[in-house]
Amino acid sequence: MKILQIGGTGFLGSHIVKKLIERNHDLTIITRNPDNEMPFDKSKVKFIKGDILQLDELEISANFDVLVYTAMVPFKPSRISNKKFKELEVITKQYFQNTIELARKLSCPLILTSGASFETKGDEVADENWPITRKGMAALGMCYDELISEIKTHNSIPIIEMLPAQIYGNGGMFNKMISMAKNGKIVLLGGGKNFLPRIHVSDCADAYVLAIEKLPFGQRFIICDDENVRVKDFMLYLAKIFNTKKVVAIPKFVLRLVIGKHIFHTLTMNTKVSNELIKKELGWKPKYPTYREGLKTLKE
Numbered sequence: 068m069k070i071l072q073i074g075g076t077g078f079l080g081s082h083i084v085k086k087l088i089e090r091n092h093d094l095t096i097i098t099r100n101p102d103n104e105m106p107f108d109k110s111k112v113k114f115i116k117g118d119i120l121q122l123d124e125l126e127i128s129a130n131f132d133v134l135v136y137t138a139m140v141p142f143k144p145s146r147i148s149n150k151k152f153k154e155l156e157v158i159t160k161q162y163f164q165n166t167i168e169l170a171r172k173l174s175c176p177l178i179l180t181s182g183a184s185f186e187t188k189g190d191e192v193a194d195e196n197w198p199i200t201r202k203g204m205a206a207l208g209m210c211y212d213e214l215i216s217e218i219k220t221h222n223s224i225p226i227i228e229m230l231p232a233q234i235y236g237n238g239g240m241f242n243k244m245i246s247m248a249k250n251g252k253i254v255l256l257g258g259g260k261n262f263l264p265r266i267h268v269s270d271c272a273d274a275y276v277l278a279i280e281k282l283p284f285g286q287r288f289i290i291c292d293d294e295n296v297r298v299k300d301f302m303l304y305l306a307k308i309f310n311t312k313k314v315v316a317i318p319k320f321v322l323r324l325v326i327g328k329h330i331f332h333t334l335t336m337n338t339k340v341s342n343e344l345i346k347k348e349l350g351w352k353p354k355y356p357t358y359r360e361g362l363k364t365l366k367e
C-alpha cells in the first residue's frame with residue numbers, strides 16, 4: 068500500500084514504520100528533520116521535509132491509500148501553567164485541523180490518533196462508545212471530538228480513530244522511567260491506586276498495521292492489553308525487573324503542587340478499558356497480554 072505518515076519518526080510512529088517496512092509497504096514520512104538519525108532503515112522509506120503547522124508549504128504530489136497521524140505536539144513533562152496549557156491547546160487544534168485538511172486535499176482516508184482517556188469508577192469498564200474524558204492533558208484535544216463529529220456528520224473523509232492506552236517500551240518519554248529504574252529509584256506518583264491501562268509499543272504498532280491494511284472506516288479502537296492495571300502494580304513490577312531498591316511515594320497533595328493540575332489529573336485518573344472491539348474487528352491480539360510479559364522485554 069502507499070502510505071503517508073505524520074509522526075513516523077516518533078516513539079510509536081517508528082515502531083509502526085519498522086513493521087510497515089518489513090511488510091514491503093511503500094511509505095512516505097513527513098518530518099521536520101529528515102537528516103536526523105532514525106531507528107529504522109532510512110533507505111527503505113521516502114521523506115517529505117515539512118511541518119504540519121505549515122500546511123501550505125507541504126509539497127505532495129503523489130496519491131496515497133491512507134494518511135496515518137501519530138504526531139504529537141512537543142511539550143516537557145513538567146509543570147504546565149494555564150497560559151502554557153492554552154497555547155498547547157491552540158497548537159493541538161492546528162495539528163488536528165491541518166491533518167484533516169491534508170487528508171481532504173489528498174482525497175485520502177485518515178487514521179487519526181488520540182488517547183484512551185476514559186474516567187471509570189469501581190467495576191465500570193469503558194468501551195469505544197464512551198465519551199472521551201477531556202481532563203488533564205487529554206483536555207488539550209478538546210477540539211478533537213468536534214472535528215470528528217463534523218467529519219462523521221458530513222461523511223467528508225473515511226476515518227479510523229486509534230485510542231492507545233499509555234504506551235510503554237524502549238523509547239519516547241518512557242525512557243525516563245527506565246533510566247530512573249536503572250539508576251535505583253522509582254517514584255510512585257500520588258499513591259498509584261488508580262487504574263491506568265497500558266500497551267506495549269510493539270503491540271500498539273501491530274494494531275496500526277492491521278488498521279492500515281484492513282481500513283475499517285468509521286471505527287474507533289481502544290488499544291490496550293488484556294489486564295487493567297493499577298499504577299502502583301505497574302511501577303512496582305518495573306522496579307522488580309530492574310532490581311530497583313528505592314521506591315519513593317509522593318503524596319497526592321505534594322504531587323499536585325509540583326506538577327500542576329493538568330499532568331496531575333492525567334496521572335491520577337482512574338481508567339479501565341476493554342480491547343474486545345479491536346480483537347473482534349481486526350483480529351488483533353497482544354503479544355504481551357499484560358505488563359508482566361511486556362516489561363520483561365525492556366531488559367532484552
Ligand SMILES: NC(=O)c1ccc[n+]([C@@H]2O[C@H](COP(=O)([O-])OP(=O)(O)OC[C@H]3O[C@@H](n4cnc5c(N)ncnc54)[C@H](OP(=O)(O)O)[C@@H]3O)[C@@H](O)[C@H]2O)c1
Nearest residue numbers: 074076077078079098099118119137138139180182233234
Ligand atoms: N506515548 C503514549 O503513551 C501515548 C498514549 C496515548 C496516545 N498517544 C498518542 O500517540 C501518538 C504518538 O505518540 P508518541 O509518544 O509516539 O509521540 P512522540 O514520540 O513525541 O512523536 C512525535 C512525532 O510527532 C512528529 N511531529 C511533532 N510535531 C510535528 C510537526 N509540527 N510537523 C510534523 N511532525 C511533527 C515528530 O516528527 P519530527 O520531529 O520528525 O518532525 C515525531 O515523529 C500521539 O498522537 C500521542 O498523542 C501516545
